[in-house]
Amino acid sequence: MKSISKYFLNGLIIIVPIAITIFVVAQIFSFAENILGRHLPQSIHFPGIGLLAVVILLVLTGWLSSHWLLKEVLQWGERLAGSIPVVKFIYNSVKKISTALFESQQLLKNAVLVPYPHQGVKALGFLMPELSVPLAQHFNEEHVCVFVPLSLNMTAGVNILVAKQDVIALDVTSESALQYVLTAGAIMPDTGKATNI
Known part of the structure; x- marks a missing residue:
């Protein structure tokens, strides 16, 4: 059986x-x-x-x-x-x-880990284009924009501005990162090294 x-x-x-x-x-x-x-x-x-x-x-x-x-x-x-x-x-x-x-050939290509929704936890997101001057000028250190999608629904999520030093780049394929989000973690991203960007 x-x-x-x-x-x-x-x-x-x-x-x-x-x-x-x-x-x-x-x-x-x-x-x-x-x-x-x-x-x-x-x-x-x-x-x-x-x-x-x-x-x-x-x-x-x-x-x-x-x-x-x-x-x-x-x-x-x-x-x-x-x-x-x-x-x-x-x-x-x-x-x-x-x-x-x-x-854009890089949209939803660069998977990263960011501290979200608060310090002490990490969420998988995707690095977005470089910050425009009106946004970047409000920070003392370099920040990046990261899109954190909702599980099971890639059409919804939040854009957060994170200090570049707090972002961890993932050595995974974009396809496996997307599968991870769309399956709510049932399919884990391909393993690989992670380094600070």
Whole structure:
């Protein structure tokens, strides 16, 4: 009976991630197909056209944005959005987040330990970009920004400013650090040396 339970758990460990991945990819395909299928005649509709159209749209927009005319149009649109109070806040926030996520190669890459929520305990976090001058000028010693995510929920957490000398850099892969957070510690990060940054 023990061996059956063991095999059952092993099966779950193998099948569940594959099933979730297939489900997510299938949903993306389905969403793209449904959106495009409403506006195209049935004669030119074929499986995969939605995803193909999204990829072409992204590449075309990126290519056009490198030309001066579209740059001028985009800048005009940004100035227009910047003149409307509520829209300005939403647009600027989303743009900054998108830029940080898609352009930064180091976001959520450097796993560290920090004293949080108080001295005497440690929490796993991720080193964020360098502090801006308005923040850094309020400290006598060098501080860094660390994002401490909530377990089971990477979309929530706190950003804390910590003295650099109190931050311990972890010699672990970013994937294993993320797994540690997402599983509430059920999967521990890969072991490795830890040194002060």
